[in-house]
Amino acid sequence: xxxxxxxxxxxxxxxxxxxxxxxxxxxxxxxxxxxxxxxxxxxxxxxxxxxxxxxxxxxxxxxxxxxxxxxxxxxxxxxxxxxxxxxxxxxxxxxxxxxxxxxxxxxxxxxxxxxxxxxxxxxxxxxxxxxxxxxxxxxxxxxxxxxxxxxxxxxxxxxxxxxxxxxxxxxxxxxxxxxxxxxxxxxxxxxxxxxxxxxxxxxxxxxxxxxxxxxxxxxxxxxxxxxxxxxxxxxxxxxxxxxxxxxxxxxxxxxxxxxxxxxxxxxxxxxxxxxxxxxxxxxxxxxxxxxxxxxxxxxxxxxxxxxxxxxxxxxxxxxxxxxxxxxxxxxxxxxxxxxxxxxx
Amino acid sequence: xxxxxxxxxxxxxxxxxxxxxxxxxxxxxxxxxxxxxxxxxxxxxxxxxxxxxxxxxxxxxxxxxxxxxxxxxxxxxxxxxxxxxxxxxxxxxxxxxxxxxxxxxxxxxxxxxxxxxxxxxxxxxxxxxxxxxxxxxxxxxxxxxxxxxxxxxxxxxxxxxxxxxxxxxxxxxxxxxxxxxxxxxxxxxxxxxxxxxxxxxxxxxxxxxxxxxxxxxxxxxxxxxxxxxxxxxxxxxxxxxxxxxxxxxxxxxxxxxxxxxxxxxxxxxxxxxxxxxxxxxxxxxxxxxxxxxxxxxxxxxxxxxxxxxxxxxxxxxxxxxxxxxxxxxxxxxxxxxxxxxxxx
DNA sequence: CTAACGGATGTAAACGCTTTCATCAACAAG
DNA sequence: CTTGTTGATGAAAGCGTTTACATCCGTTAG
Numbered sequence: 001x002x003x004x005x006x007x008x009x010x011x012x013x014x015x016x017x018x019x020x021x022x023x024x025x026x027x028x029x030x031x032x033x034x035x036x037x038x039x040x041x042x043x044x045x046x047x048x049x050x051x052x053x054x055x056x057x058x059x060x061x062x063x064x065x066x067x068x069x070x071x072x073x074x075x076x077x078x079x080x081x082x083x084x085x086x087x088x089x090x091x092x093x094x095x096x097x098x099x100x101x102x103x104x105x106x107x108x109x110x111x112x113x114x115x116x117x118x119x120x121x122x123x124x125x126x127x128x129x130x131x132x133x134x135x136x137x138x139x140x141x142x143x144x145x146x147x148x149x150x151x152x153x154x155x156x157x158x159x160x161x162x163x164x165x166x167x168x169x170x171x172x173x174x175x176x177x178x179x180x181x182x183x184x185x186x187x188x189x190x191x192x193x194x195x196x197x198x199x200x201x202x203x204x205x206x207x208x209x210x211x212x213x214x215x216x217x218x219x220x221x222x223x224x225x226x227x228x229x230x231x232x233x234x235x236x237x238x239x240x241x242x243x244x245x246x247x248x249x250x251x252x253x254x255x256x257x258x259x260x261x262x263x264x265x266x267x268x269x270x271x272x273x274x275x276x277x278x279x280x281x282x283x284x285x286x287x288x289x290x291x292x293x294x295x296x297x298x299x300x301x302x303x304x305x306x307x308x309x310x311x312x313x314x315x316x317x318x319x320x321x322x323x324x325x326x327x328x329x330x331x332x333x334x335x336x337x338x339x340x341x342x343x344x
Numbered sequence: 345x346x347x348x349x350x351x352x353x354x355x356x357x358x359x360x361x362x363x364x365x366x367x368x369x370x371x372x373x374x375x376x377x378x379x380x381x382x383x384x385x386x387x388x389x390x391x392x393x394x395x396x397x398x399x400x401x402x403x404x405x406x407x408x409x410x411x412x413x414x415x416x417x418x419x420x421x422x423x424x425x426x427x428x429x430x431x432x433x434x435x436x437x438x439x440x441x442x443x444x445x446x447x448x449x450x451x452x453x454x455x456x457x458x459x460x461x462x463x464x465x466x467x468x469x470x471x472x473x474x475x476x477x478x479x480x481x482x483x484x485x486x487x488x489x490x491x492x493x494x495x496x497x498x499x500x501x502x503x504x505x506x507x508x509x510x511x512x513x514x515x516x517x518x519x520x521x522x523x524x525x526x527x528x529x530x531x532x533x534x535x536x537x538x539x540x541x542x543x544x545x546x547x548x549x550x551x552x553x554x555x556x557x558x559x560x561x562x563x564x565x566x567x568x569x570x571x572x573x574x575x576x577x578x579x580x581x582x583x584x585x586x587x588x589x590x591x592x593x594x595x596x597x598x599x600x601x602x603x604x605x606x607x608x609x610x611x612x613x614x615x616x617x618x619x620x621x622x623x624x625x626x627x628x629x630x631x632x633x634x635x636x637x638x639x640x641x642x643x644x645x646x647x648x649x650x651x652x653x654x655x656x657x658x659x660x661x662x663x664x665x666x667x668x669x670x671x672x673x674x675x676x677x678x679x680x681x682x683x684x685x686x687x688x
Numbered sequence: 689c690t691a692a693c694g695g696a697t698g699t700a701a702a703c704g705c706t707t708t709c710a711t712c713a714a715c716a717a718g
Numbered sequence: 719c720t721t722g723t724t725g726a727t728g729a730a731a732g733c734g735t736t737t738a739c740a741t742c743c744g745t746t747a748g
Contacts (some may be wrong), residue, residue: 002459002702005705016704016705017707017729018726020707021706021727028725029727030726047458049704050395051396051459052704052705053704053705053706054395054733055393055704056705058706058735060395073417074421076419077418084443093438093439094437097431114346224623228627253627269360270403284597365736372695374695374697392734393735395734395735396734397734399704400703400735402703402736413729459704551712
């Protein structure tokens with residue numbers, strides 16, 4: 001049905017070995033022969049069967065991308081970055097979503113990617129350190145994104161410092177009752193961002209001489225809905241916050257809507273700062289912490305592909321990159337209304 | 345390094361053929377034998393090498409997903425839907441992005457997916473009808489999403505009717521100067537939504553006795569930035585619209601920000617209706633046309649997998665599904681301010 | 689008791705490549 | 719003129735499965 005390497009060999013009057021070499025740009029092929037092979041291949045619209053070639057070459061030319069889910073802004077951007085450089089380097093990308101039955105544990109149990117990918121980008125580190133260690137031990141090249149691990153190169157943010165940036169901005173404006181929407185995850189080893197950001201929040205409060213009020217720290221599930229629910233709880237309290245640090249822009253957006261629905265104004269009654277710099281945030285005027293998600297994906301892919309390249313020396317030391325974040329002040333933060341009281 | 349089928353065969357004291365049969369649940373294997381093989385396989389943590397098995401079985405158990413890009417809300421949701429059902433059916437999904445060098449044409453030229461996927465979901469039909477025809481002729485199972493094609497099953501929206509829904513809502517409120525942000529694409533064969541929605545817009549104007557003003561139809565590139573730029577142009581005109589139909593929520597969001605930056609209010613000065621029902625739209629109170637993007641992705645995948653299943657009869661007639669849309673009225677639409685003038 | 693049958697199993701030939709190794713020609717050096 | 723050397727090429731052995739076909743054996747029908 002479709003041409004095989006033998007067809008090309010016949011058409012070019014050479015052996016299949018020569019076709020293979022010529023097509024892959026290997027040395028020791030006479031220029032004239034190579035030209036003839038190339039012509040024949042393109043004439044026959046020949047494309048090497050990836051399965052055959054991967055079986056023979058013992059490399060899949062595929063990198064796996066393990067993430068908790070697709071469909072959110074963050075993961076889509078990440079995917080986009082990874083995909084771009086992976087494709088540019090001639091690899092395929094194979095997404096693994098942890099959402100299905102069994103999730104992470106089944107993923108590790110069945111190792112569905114075994115023999116299927118040359119390397120793995122693990123996002124939000126849905127794996128325990130020892131699980132990661134086992135993988136690395138099994139010879140799987142991998143880089144983690146979102147959680148630092150000692151066993152493999154990683155790309156992270158300084159979440160604690162970033163949170164300090166956000167919260168200090170708020171305390172600097174005079175806020176004293178500061179809430180955080182984020183939440184402690186089930187397992188800090190798997191997704192450390194919320195706990196680190198919470199630490200930064202506490203840091204900043206301490207620096208401003210404020211004692212953290214545990215009722216002002218509510219989980220938001222990193223979703224619009226979760227942010228809205230969290231804000232509802234905050235507003236329902238006896239002494240609501242004048243400022244909120246949401247650990248994602250989506251939670252911030254959900255929360256702001258609740259604020260407005262309650263007849264309050266942002267930032268007059270409640271200041272809001274998010275995290276991510278979601279595409280829409282600029283258009284909503286949301287003050288936020290910017291991170292370059294696509295760039296992180298690109299970087300992770302590049303790192304992994306570097307790992308896959310034949311290392312002509314000792315095993316390289318794992319790289320740990322901490323990507324920058326930046327406070328973007330827009331229009332959802334301002335001094336607390338009560339500061340006027342204090343002045344008066 | 346990792347167990348092969350021979351290792352399992354040896355451990356279970358049977359031939360590799362029996363192992364293969366036992367593991368794949370084929371008939372004609374004695375229950376006791378099957379149990380023994382299963383035990384051995386799990387003991388050795390055996391997983392069949394996908395490349396070998398795909399080469400031998402001549403099917404890749406992979407479905408390709410060709411889309412213009414990842415990273416936007418729409419495509420991420422679609423991806424999410426496709427991925428879920430594809431994974432549930434034991435297939436892998438291999439994304440192909442058209443963004444890179446050459447884009448669609450190179451994609452078709454090299455047919456990079458040839459021999460690599462069993463079927464293809466083509467999103468936003470980046471292919472000409474005759475290109476699609478060639479693919480189908482070449483035996484590639486495919487379903488298109490976003491553009492109806494006669495050669496293959498398709499999943500579409502009735503974009504024209506949906507646009508009528510949106511625009512009639514606006515005319516019903518009394519608007520007479522109605523803009524549309526969407527734009528005519530380079531090639532209506534590749535992405536027909538904008539032209540169909542424009543038709544629906546014209547329909548509704550006609551029904552309301554309004555002559556379309558070509559200066560009120562501006563392209564917006566289906567992006568936040570594009571929406572903003574479009575709105576800038578509309579506002580800069582001598583007689584700006586009192587209502588805008590944006591062909592995507594993202595364009596609507598970009599446009600609304602420009603409206604507000606100009607010191608105008610939504611919906612008092614400008615009504616806005618979007619298209620998609622983006623996750624954030626509910627939180628922004630955006631009136632919009634809802635479509636179930638994830639559901640469309642799921643459906644496309646299901647259709648394709650059905651196509652792949654052994655057809656024990658004549659070639660099935662291509663299914664053309666038109667998925668529903670619905671107008672969701674929220675808070676960005678209202679009667680035009682000037683309607684008061686008319687009353688007065 | 690024999691022949692035919694059918695279920696369980698094994699043998700071995702693909703599948704379409706890559707890659708090692710051998711071969712060969714041409715040419716430089718002795 | 720031999721002997722090395724080097725670059726171009728081909729032969730063939732895998733790579734780890736699937737699957738058509740053959741074999742074996744216990745049943746059942748005649």
